[in-house]
Amino acid sequence: MTDTRGTETPMSDDTSRAARLLSEHRASIDRLDAILVYTLGERFKHTQAVGRLKAEHELPPSDPAREAQQIARLEELAKEADLDPDFAKKFLNFIIAEVIQHHRKHQETGS
Numbered sequence: 001m002t003d004t005r006g007t008e009t010p011m012s013d014d015t016s017r018a019a020r021l022l023s024e025h026r027a028s029i030d031r032l033d034a035i036l037v038y039t040l041g042e043r044f045k046h047t048q049a050v051g052r053l054k055a056e057h058e059l060p061p062s063d064p065a066r067e068a069q070q071i072a073r074l075e076e077l078a079k080e081a082d083l084d085p086d087f088a089k090k091f092l093n094f095i096i097a098e099v100i101q102h103h104r105k106h107q108e109t110g111s
């Protein structure tokens, strides 16, 4: 293992156990990050289709009533999943804001 100055130091059993645990957690984090990215990619495919539909039918880019339902549902899911509901709300709002920008572009370009 390397210390804070990057010097190689011999590992105690405790340190090598910690290093193994750290690398196992990081492997899980990498797998979960990949799931998040692929899941977001799938979500954006659907929202791009929704954006085209909305542009074709001259529907408004945002639907605040639908968003309120989504936020309420996600807050409940977050509680069940031991995730901070405020964080879940901020995360969904962040994604939806991006989707609304995409919808606006569909309407500007008419496609």
Ligand SMILES: O=C(O)C(=O)C[C@]1(C(=O)O)C=C[C@@H](O)C=C1
Binding pocket: 047, 050, 051, 061, 062, 063, 064, 066, 067, 070, 095, 096, 099, 100, 103
């Ligand atoms: O469901 C819609 O109408 C969408 O445009 C999708 C979506 C979303 O990303 O979930 C985005 C904008 C709306 O305000 C509500 C929801």
